[in-house]
Amino acid sequence: MRVLLTGASGFVGRCAAAALREMGHSVVAVVNSGGRDADGEVLRVDLLSAGTAGRIAEAASADALLHLAWTTRHGAYWNDLANLSWLAATAELVAAVARRGTRRVCVVGTCFEYDWPVDGDCDEDVTPTASHTVYDAAKTACRLVLEQLARDMHLSLAWARLFHLYGPGEHPDRLVSSVCRALVAGRPARCSSGSGLRDFMDVRDAASALAHLVTGDVRGIVNVASGETVRIRDVAVTLGDLAGRPELVAVGELPDRPDEPPRITASTSRLNREVGFQPEHRLRDGLNDALTYWTKERDRHG
């Protein structure tokens, strides 16, 4: 299949391009004009500019679209109105590719769309949605609009809800990266109490799941998550063990955020059974790889 991939130079996108190619698909990579490079066939454009969607759709003439591009400025994107521009641009792009014959579309949503149950996993069919930030409200809004477009334009649409990701290329200020960076620098890794439960998935698994999803035919909402539930502090503690520096992990030294959700975990039976995808990296192995990545980064940059 020929897959049009937006956000192709991003954290998830680079791994998704690799996963698609490994499966034997060809990738048309859309990257932001100011962004990083990408391998293979590349379209450098600004997705928020008028007319871009039509030009991409025509140039790519793809069988499927995997749309990852969105505003992702660390710390800022939660309440950024740019989320609305991305919503509009996403609808434009999906309609444009549909008009050019693309019949399969997969767009990423977020676990923040759910009204997280405190005593169980988020389930695609059962768990209600709730809005917590402009980001997830815009993602939910985008899904509603795309579901309507899919009905009108006879598109096969999958909406992949990503949970917590980590791995090579993650933003340096996020949990796994920041603990890794402290450990490889021999600095204390100061954490909050980290009592919340989460699902952490290696970005390479998430990307591979998305590659399977977009080239398959499962429609509707699909959680993209590992299915492993872990307490946040245990991620830091495991990293300390793996680094051989458990004493550097200082759990409880930062204050807890008052609004920290106690549990955001995923039912993965749709991903595992319907999509037929199983992750390859157990949490401990993936965290070890992240540590190796940040050790190399340290050695590279001195």
Added chain:
Amino acid sequence: MRVLLTGASGFVGRCAAAALREMGHSVVAVVNSGGRDADGEVLRVDLLSAGTAGRIAEAASADALLHLAWTTRHGAYWNDLANLSWLAATAELVAAVARRGTRRVCVVGTCFEYDWPVDGDCDEDVTPTASHTVYDAAKTACRLVLEQLARDMHLSLAWARLFHLYGPGEHPDRLVSSVCRALVAGRPARCSSGSGLRDFMDVRDAASALAHLVTGDVRGIVNVASGETVRIRDVAVTLGDLAGRPELVAVGELPDRPDEPPRITASTSRLNREVGFQPEHRLRDGLNDALTYWTKERDRHG
């Protein structure tokens, strides 16, 4: 109060400006650069242009915003992607006025947001939403985003769901207008079987309801409707009676649309009790005024 009114030269907007002034409020009218004129303090802008929202908010410095502007091209707006641009522009505008101190916002939604019950009225709290077209999906999406902005920015937000409107200035191809035009021209008014039940409200009442709503403090979703349930064909039959030409009304001469909803009617207890608004025009009287309007239009244009 000083009310910023968008869509001020439109079908609902002109009446809303009049209603607000009649209540003693001052109106800053936002009209499209290419659109019709409006009375009083006017800002001529293109709301879809970057930076417009901020400029309007600064220029208006209003206590409240009544946002009516949206894509409304007759027949085309149902599946127009311009709906998404209006969603984004609406969020920009609401955020911009909130930053400039506006604390009260009323935005219009639509009865098409509801999953219409066949055996009763649409109720703001009880009736679930459903998506029928890109237009209503975008309106629902807009509401979700604005609800989040309202929480984040401590705004008082009302979401007014308009039902079926008619009256002076209505698009000539819509039901009441087109039947009136046929009758005053002495031509047959050909209609479908018109078996569906609807709520028709005089635009002057709808505008007055919106003026009360935006200058009040009721938050959340409010149906703006007459509360009178009527069969669609009886609207045409009543117009024929009022015109003294009942023989011109040809019910059943046009085919029924296969997807015509059997019932779209409104619970109006929130509008009547919480907002404290009662419509002034009974359907028969409003239809008579519409007929008078189109008689004058005929005489004016020959």
